[in-house]
Amino acid sequence: xxxxxxxxxxVEVDVVVVGAGLAGIGAAIELAARDETFVVLERAADVGxxxxxxxxxxxxxxxxxxxxxxxxxPNPGWSRTxxxxxxxxxxxxxxxxxxxxxPHLRLGHEVTAAVWDSSADRWDVTTNRGRFRSRVLVLAAGxxxxxxxxxxxxxxxxxxxVFHSARWDHDAKLDGARVGVVGTGASAxxxxxxxxxxxxxxxxFARSNPYIIxxxxxxxxxxxxxxxxxxxxxxxxxxxxxxxxxRRERAALDELRSRALGHLAxxxxxxxxxxxxxxxxxxxCKRVLLSxxxxxxxxxxxxxxxxxxxxxxxxxxxxxxxxxxDLDVLVLATGFHATRQPYAERITGRGxxxxxxxxxxxxxxxxxxxxxxxxxxxxxxxxxxxxxHNSAVHVIESQLSYLTGxxxxxxxxxxxxxxTSRAQxxxxxxxxxxxxxxxxxxxxxxxxxxxxxxxxxTLLWPxxxxxxxxxxxxxxPAPFVAxxx
Numbered sequence: 001x002x003x004x005x006x007x008x009x010x011v012e013v014d015v016v017v018v019g020a021g022l023a024g025i026g027a028a029i030e031l032a033a034r035d036e037t038f039v040v041l042e043r044a045a046d047v048g049x050x051x052x053x054x055x056x057x058x059x060x061x062x063x064x065x066x067x068x069x070x071x072x073x074p075n076p077g078w079s080r081t082x083x084x085x086x087x088x089x090x091x092x093x094x095x096x097x098x099x100x101x102x103p104h105l106r107l108g109h110e111v112t113a114a115v116w117d118s119s120a121d122r123w124d125v126t127t128n129r130g131r132f133r134s135r136v137l138v139l140a141a142g143x144x145x146x147x148x149x150x151x152x153x154x155x156x157x158x159x160x161x162v163f164h165s166a167r168w169d170h171d172a173k174l175d176g177a178r179v180g181v182v183g184t185g186a187s188a189x190x191x192x193x194x195x196x197x198x199x200x201x202x203x204x205f206a207r208s209n210p211y212i213i214x215x216x217x218x219x220x221x222x223x224x225x226x227x228x229x230x231x232x233x234x235x236x237x238x239x240x241x242x243x244x245x246x247r248r249e250r251a252a253l254d255e256l257r258s259r260a261l262g263h264l265a266x267x268x269x270x271x272x273x274x275x276x277x278x279x280x281x282x283x284x285c286k287r288v289l290l291s292x293x294x295x296x297x298x299x300x301x302x303x304x305x306x307x308x309x310x311x312x313x314x315x316x317x318x319x320x321x322x323x324x325x326d327l328d329v330l331v332l333a334t335g336f337h338a339t340r341q342p343y344a345e346r347i348t349g350r351g352x353x354x355x356x357x358x359x360x361x362x363x364x365x366x367x368x369x370x371x372x373x374x375x376x377x378x379x380x381x382x383x384x385x386x387x388x389h390n391s392a393v394h395v396i397e398s399q400l401s402y403l404t405g406x407x408x409x410x411x412x413x414x415x416x417x418x419x420t421s422r423a424q425x426x427x428x429x430x431x432x433x434x435x436x437x438x439x440x441x442x443x444x445x446x447x448x449x450x451x452x453x454x455x456x457x458t459l460l461w462p463x464x465x466x467x468x469x470x471x472x473x474x475x476x477p478a479p480f481v482a483x484x485x
Contacts, residue, residue, distance in 0.1 A: 010131035021049020024140035032100030043110035057194035059085035154312030183333035242389030285443025405475025423479030
């Protein structure tokens with residue numbers, strides 16, 4: 001439980017940013033160029049978000065490195081086509097160390113509550129180390145922050161090391177141990193090849209199997225600015241074409257499926273194992289993964305593919321397919337609470353309504369950034385603000401442009417910005433219409449992109465990154481009128 005320290009006089013600023021990951025640091029850079037006073041509240045002792053938390057063996061980005069950087073701050077020093085996690089963390093630390101950003105960081109400040117004060121048109125933000133009041137609240141807490149721990153019977157009784165992939169236990173003795181990895185998602189396909197051959201035996205518990213395409217990761221030399229710009233444009237344009245398969249355009253879908261299944265066939269010669277690794281849903285319904293090393297690891301005699309982990313009896317893991325494995329260490333590569341943002345329980349808007357209540361049937365918004373009932377609040381990397389085929393950084397940059405446009409409007413016109421329920425409902429209907437026939441809803445899988453409460457696609461923007469920027473990259477004051485009656 002977080003201890004709250006009360007102070008008589010809260011710190012007054014124009015903008016409070018919650019979170020110092022990619023989006024929060026990006027917001028700080030934009031705010032540093034303006035006249036507003038601001039703070040960035042980060043609960044951890046370091047910046048970096050996902051890339052601070054994930055330190056598992058083999059962690060790396062699955063977006064080409066030159067696209068995984070802000071356009072205004074390219075990194076010529078990426079060492080590989082797909083940047084290792086520690087390089088991304090170093091990049092973010094460098095951005096946070098800038099003179100215009102570093103003085104505004106408040107590390108070790110966990111937000112316990114943020115309440116809209118209608119009498120003063122201010123957000124009252126309480127942390128474990130004091131209070132802040134601001135005209136504007138920017139939520140940049142991200143989606144991949146709270147690990148999802150499966151409710152497996154017997155998990156509490158396992159007396160060996162048990163840890164989530166985003167909370168890697170670097171003191172756990174893995175060499176020569178019998179290790180289980182639960183999950184076959186993006187983290188697992190990076191972890192498994194690193195553990196195979198190092199541990200005595202590795203058992204992979206799979207609820208479902210991913211589609212995997214070649215990664216083709218290569219070392220790369222430092223690049224000149226003009227070269228970075230050219231590469232960014234070419235890679236971005238190529239990745240934009242990936243939306244066709246997600247829209248279930250037949251030729252594109254067939255090509256992507258063929259590429260993935262061809263990769264599986266080329267790397268897994270055993271027809272029995274190959275059949276067990278073949279997905280039972282349409283390609284693209286879940287995240288399409290990139291790896292050249294996962295399948296070779298699964299071919300090893302000291303690696304076993306088992307069904308979903310059903311229960312634990314002491315140190316014996318029993319899978320749904322009846323396979324059993326005696327384990328010394330258990331790694332949970334089981335994802336995050338992505339559709340139900342834990343921070344929503346701490347945000348109270350107009351009329352005392354919790355953000356969690358406003359989102360009880362799934363996250364909704366207008367422009368993927370503002371929420372009715374929560375004045376002067378902007379959510380980065382939130383509802384329908386991720387991509388299933390291109391770089392999330394492009395979306396964050398678009399949202400930051402929207403944010404600065406809103407701040408310009410507030411500076412010039414004063415008052416309070418609260419989007420109408422009508423505008424939010426229309427945007428939600430537009431999202432649902434775009435998503436209706438996509439593979440994310442029609443592909444026959446269960447994925448973290450879709451909120452189980454409503455069956456809606458709430459995480460992904462169901463179109464191109466270009467379309468997101470065209471629609472949501474510029475602030476429009478029209479939907480912000482007097483609060484609905």
